Amino acid sequence: MNKTDRLLAIVLELQARRAVRAEDLAALFETSVRTIYRDIQALSEAGVPIIGTTGRGYSLVEGYFLPPIRFTIEEAVTLLIGTEFIEQQFDEEYRHRARLARKKIEVTLSDRVRDETSRVHQSLRLLAPGKRSDSSSEKENLNNIRRAILDRKKIRFGYTKKTSPAAESAYSKRTVDPYGLVLVEGSWMLVARCDLRQGIRHFRLSRMEELTELEEPFEYPDDFDLKEYVPSDDRFLTVTLRFNPSLADKVKQSNFPYIEEMNEHPDGLDTLLRARQPDDLLQWVLGWGAGVVVLEPESFRQRVREEACKILERY
Template identity: 75%
Template structure:
């Protein structure tokens, strides 16, 4: 990165963040702290109102905002493809805003950049970013939850889930404080503090019904960071499969989320998966038909045999 680009990037960092230390800027732009000092001085001499406090960092004076800047072709494509994704995967409000943002971005582009950006975008396609058949309920819940997060209010909903413990109902009413929304494998998940479980739980939006926003308010804990949040891994069941060599590439390209190890050899492709319960793998394994066998555990081999027997009886 040359000096001009770095100076602009520093202003953008200061504009986004309230206070930034010289050490953090040096790490961000892979340069020395002394160079950052010189850059700050150069910006100040150019009229950018930067204030610095020893031991705290640098900040922009209130009211200063960088004028509109031009986008490169690659930057414009990145932003516009992002609006395409939001339009397809978010709720109606965000879809409208994505369309509005796209128009504003396109207005700022020069004729050459706009033409080239349009050409490149036509060569890209977001194929099946979500299961269109089930989007209506998911989108409706997404909209309600997003508003509840914005309002800082709890929500109540009916939730259906297949349970391994037969003593628990498969349908339950939950009250929860919504902390955030995460897109996982094409499906939206809610991360929330559940009143029933008195702990953080994950809920698929597609499994929610009769969702309402409550008057009761909540405050998300200051230490909770959705970007760094990682749920406890409770996948303790190890399953080993062997696939025919002819479909090894297809199995690897499936990017199945539970796969932990893959080993290719002359007899085929050995795959190790780790799950909470065998039912999570049943449909996926059966989908490969006779091209896969279960090596272990024996209980899962028996389950596959039982399902195969039931299928044969239906035919």
């Protein structure tokens, strides 16, 4: 953190708390106490009314409040994503307040920052955010891809894809035009035009390695809107399950992405799922144990029987 940013951060910290010791500020900003003393002196000389009290630390004169400040692009995007999350996850009252907050944030931005913020914000989308991943590689890839999207530069990476738990992983090198990032069930996905496949494809950031930004630019298509983008549906396998009544609430709260319909009745909860292949559903269905039965198709019933027999053999 440079000195200018640190001075501003000190004022914000003093504004949020009644009194702060120099030692606490030094620990917070990872600098020396002597540097904090110099920073406080610089702020005082700049006209910020700071009071130093022995044993209590520094505080602002009562009634002083920092005037409105300009947001950076990254700060504005962070706030806008926050309002978008609230609109998706909270009730109507908070959705209304989030929309008002977004408008207030946008009017404080300069034209340049507003344009750049809009570009970055349009390249991000939240779909069922779920539990956040702690993968360090995913975080690093996320930062690099965000920068490439902003720079309008192609990226290259190695990608590992596994079509099913039983299949061997397939590795390939990909060069793509990064259109946007989507958060789905806690995992970040890249929506991009793949040079190898000559079309739009989706890539899990956690399966990428050796990601690099290239010097080659790409043109963002005029007719593509990440917020409105709907991937082609190739989930042709339809499975119907019946859960015990005692499990109905848990199934509803599971937010399993392959669930299409649910119908609750005295005998239990009938659930319709659509997937690309049986392995997309198998582990989830087995996880409910004897509390679920496959109604159809017979081929999937047989697959569950076979897997259950394998489990029995191991015990």
